[in-house]
Amino acid sequence: xxxxxxxxxxxxxxxxxxxxxxxxxxxxxxxxxxxxxxxxxxxxxxxxxxxxxxxxxxxxxxxxxxxxxxxxxxxxxxxxxxxxxxxxxxxxxxxxxxxxxxxxxxxxxxxxxxxxxxxxxxxxxxxxxxxxxxxxxxxxxxxxxxxxxxxxxxxxxxxxxxxxxxxxxxxxxxxxxxxxxxxxxxxxxxxxxxxxxxxxxxxxxxxxxxxxxxxxxxxxxxxxx
Amino acid sequence: xxxxxxxxxxxxxxxxxxxxxxxxxxxxxxxxxxxxxxxxxxxxxxxxxxxxxxxxxxxxxxxxxxxxxxxxxxxxxxxxxxxxxxxxxxxxxxxxxxxxxxxxxxxxxxxxxxxxxxxxxxxxxxxxxxxxxxx
Numbered sequence: 001x002x003x004x005x006x007x008x009x010x011x012x013x014x015x016x017x018x019x020x021x022x023x024x025x026x027x028x029x030x031x032x033x034x035x036x037x038x039x040x041x042x043x044x045x046x047x048x049x050x051x052x053x054x055x056x057x058x059x060x061x062x063x064x065x066x067x068x069x070x071x072x073x074x075x076x077x078x079x080x081x082x083x084x085x086x087x088x089x090x091x092x093x094x095x096x097x098x099x100x101x102x103x104x105x106x107x108x109x110x111x112x113x114x115x116x117x118x119x120x121x122x123x124x125x126x127x128x129x130x131x132x133x134x135x136x137x138x139x140x141x142x143x144x145x146x147x148x149x150x151x152x153x154x155x156x157x158x159x160x161x162x163x164x165x166x167x168x169x170x171x172x173x174x175x176x177x178x179x180x181x182x183x184x185x186x187x188x189x190x191x192x193x194x195x196x197x198x199x200x201x202x203x204x205x206x207x208x209x210x211x212x213x214x215x216x217x218x219x220x221x222x223x224x225x
Numbered sequence: 226x227x228x229x230x231x232x233x234x235x236x237x238x239x240x241x242x243x244x245x246x247x248x249x250x251x252x253x254x255x256x257x258x259x260x261x262x263x264x265x266x267x268x269x270x271x272x273x274x275x276x277x278x279x280x281x282x283x284x285x286x287x288x289x290x291x292x293x294x295x296x297x298x299x300x301x302x303x304x305x306x307x308x309x310x311x312x313x314x315x316x317x318x319x320x321x322x323x324x325x326x327x328x329x330x331x332x333x334x335x336x337x338x339x340x341x342x343x344x345x346x347x348x349x350x351x352x353x354x355x356x357x358x359x360x
Contacts, residue, residue: 116360138360140338141302141319141321141339142317143315143318144317144318145316145360146315148311
């Protein structure tokens with residue numbers, strides 16, 4: 001490579017010479033960049049030069065300031081969407097003295113399929129994810145089902161029978177044991193449904209809407225207490 | 226969660242009362258409702274009228290399976306909670322199965338006991354139609 005460049009460029013012979021003797025100007029610059037810590041202070045009477053102002057942008061508006069508790073906001077909006085009348089919320093709210101409690105026999109009417117009834121042995125309060133655990137005996141086999149109380153598949157929840165005495169536990173899991181098992185509650189539920197049907201027949205509300213009926217039932221169930 | 230050595234109730238009238246799981250088919254985890262398993266018949270069912278002096282003859286005639294038989298079965302109830310796509314959960318108090326032959330037809334002609342609705346999803350509609358109740 002070098003030989004070829006030599007042959008092509010006649011002036012290239014100068015490059016090596018120039019490299020050997022660098023220019024005096026360059027030399028001085030190099031010497032001025034010595035590794036020294038010498039600091040030359042500015043003269044006192046130096047003219048004051050105002051610093052260039054840097055434009056400061058304001059921080060983006062905080063979401064926290066805009067919405068204090070976003071999760072709670074989502075939960076309330078979802079509950080408002082799924083339970084517009086507020087029936088479910090009141091049925092399981094702790095403030096309501098006539099609310100459904102653990103130990104009551106509840107009937108869950110589903111949009112698709114048969115209703116399921118059973119003793120409520122657990123209420124899991126988690127906002128819009130709240131659920132109830134019902135236990136019953138079908139064809140002599142114990143069955144437990146969890147239902148989400150705000151589920152769109154759940155058409156209505158009714159109190160069939162209340163426990164005589166308030167349960168002193170929050171979760172009645174002991175009711176799984178043979179000693180405490182209530183067995184089948186199907187008879188109680190059937191009797192309840194029959195009486196309710198008779199009441200509805202007496203009222204002769206033939207053209208009453210379905211939701212309206214549900215509301216009536218609930219009122220009657222509460223009135224029994 | 227049915228796995229090797231799990232004991233299940235057999236709820237059909239094939240003649241088996243209690244069976245033991247020998248293999249969960251096409252899976253490497255516990256069988257759920259609707260899954261196919263291989264079972265060994267451990268206990269035969271004694272039907273009411275036949276329990277007399279000539280019981281042994283008549284039970285063997287009535288029973289389509291005998292103790293020690295290896296059969297295929299479908300799980301229809303589990304103690305393990307099973308969550309549905311809508312968020313509801315179902316749990317039974319026992320583990321139960323129904324015996325089938327290798328082509329998937331049930332061996333018994335009637336079932337006694339509730340079964341899980343998951344059988345429909347798993348294409349066991351024949352068992353579902355035999356059952357008195359499904360949940």
